[in-house]
Amino acid sequence: xxxxxxxxxxxxxxxxxxxxxxxxxxxxxxxxxxxxxxxxxxxxxxxxxxxxxxxxxxxxxxxxxxxxxxxxxxxxxxxxxxxxxxxxxxxxxxxxxxxxxxxxxxxxxxxxxxxxxxxxxxxxxxxxxxxxxxxxxxxxxxxxxxxxxxxxxxxxxxxxx
Amino acid sequence: xxxxxxxxxxxxxxxxxxxxxxxxxxxxxxxxxxxxxxxxxxxxxxxxxxxxxxxxxxxxxxxxxxxxxxxxxxxxxxxxxxxxxxxxxxxxxxxxxxxxxxxxxxxxxxxxxxxxxxxxxxxxxxxxxxxxxxxxxxxxxxxxxxxxxxxxxxxxxxxxxxxxxxxxxxxxxxxxxxxxxxxxxxxxxxxxxx
Numbered sequence: 001x002x003x004x005x006x007x008x009x010x011x012x013x014x015x016x017x018x019x020x021x022x023x024x025x026x027x028x029x030x031x032x033x034x035x036x037x038x039x040x041x042x043x044x045x046x047x048x049x050x051x052x053x054x055x056x057x058x059x060x061x062x063x064x065x066x067x068x069x070x071x072x073x074x075x076x077x078x079x080x081x082x083x084x085x086x087x088x089x090x091x092x093x094x095x096x097x098x099x100x101x102x103x104x105x106x107x108x109x110x111x112x113x114x115x116x117x118x119x120x121x122x123x124x125x126x127x128x129x130x131x132x133x134x135x136x137x138x139x140x141x142x143x144x145x146x147x148x149x150x151x152x153x154x155x156x157x158x159x160x161x
Numbered sequence: 162x163x164x165x166x167x168x169x170x171x172x173x174x175x176x177x178x179x180x181x182x183x184x185x186x187x188x189x190x191x192x193x194x195x196x197x198x199x200x201x202x203x204x205x206x207x208x209x210x211x212x213x214x215x216x217x218x219x220x221x222x223x224x225x226x227x228x229x230x231x232x233x234x235x236x237x238x239x240x241x242x243x244x245x246x247x248x249x250x251x252x253x254x255x256x257x258x259x260x261x262x263x264x265x266x267x268x269x270x271x272x273x274x275x276x277x278x279x280x281x282x283x284x285x286x287x288x289x290x291x292x293x294x295x296x297x298x299x300x301x302x303x304x305x306x307x308x309x310x311x312x313x314x315x316x317x318x319x320x321x322x323x324x325x326x327x328x329x330x331x332x333x334x335x336x337x338x339x340x341x342x343x344x345x346x347x348x349x350x351x352x353x354x355x
Binding site for chain 2: 019021035042044045046047048050051052053054056057059060062063064066080081083084085087089102105117
């Protein structure tokens with residue numbers, strides 16, 4: 001599954017995102033050039049996903065509108081950082097998370113198996129984008145979460161392990 | 162060689178502080194409030210250990226015309242060495258990471274860090290230098306730190322400074338700096354004004 005970069009960028013512009021804090025996976029990777037050239041937000045590269053949440057927290061505290069963009073494997077890795085900023089600091093941060101293997105029929109990928117149960121366990125409000133036609137879900141869902149003063153997650157369905 | 166007294170090392174910094182954003186964590190979140198009460202202080206408690214430099218980087222990116230200082234511990238630094246690369250890759254120039262290095266997890270009772278248990282010293286400054294920090298320094302004596310702190314902080318960042326300190330030795334348990342919602346609201350209000 002490929003998601004056109006320009007459509008993703010327009011979604012982030014609709015959200016008035018100021019910074020994309022990311023560690024991409026193979027589905028997000030093709031967006032890199034478009035993100036680098038964005039005139040409306042800055043791309044911040046991290047080495048490990050936990051950093052992304054803390055950087056986004058600092059940006060948010062100072063009035064910016066960051067977006068965390070990582071894979072679901074990174075979601076698992078970054079649990080403590082996410083716990084801290086979303087539940088201790090209570091910051092309504094937004095994230096777009098690659099949903100590895102979601103589109104693979106009969107996948108036994110544990111990253112797929114645990115993604116939604118983990119988000120449910122955290123009590124995070126998420127929506128799934130299953131095709132490029134559903135990309136507007138990004139701005140719609142994350143706007144709704146922001147307006148509700150709560151964190152929001154959009155999962156991007158992917159077809160490769 | 163006798164290392165620096167923790168609070169004395171921080172006092173040198175406090176005397177030089179003007180309008181910088183200061184993020185404390187772990188041991189520094191206990192000691193810094195003893196000498197500072199500033200609206201742009203944020204004591205990062207409760208924290209995700211290791212993430213204070215990342216939090217500081219976010220603030221630095223959001224406020225590029227304001228200096229941000231992060232008072233980190235060596236145990237916390239070891240948890241997130243990749244963040245040194247992230248800082249450089251971000252292009253932020255206005256961030257200084259101070260590492261209060263005592264080679265133990267002081268707030269949990271003084272257990273050795275993995276680095277502290279090694280016979281050969283782990284060079285945290287070397288990691289920062291390798292990541293590309295243009296200003297890197299390590300101080301083991303208070304006289305040296307006091308003599309060079311001001312000129313070091315005038316150099317263009319990002320900066321990485323290791324301060325070799327003695328464990329506090331008593332009263333090491335972390336005290337609450339007060340209710341988080343009030344502290345956070347006050348900090349955000351102060352940030353909004355700069």
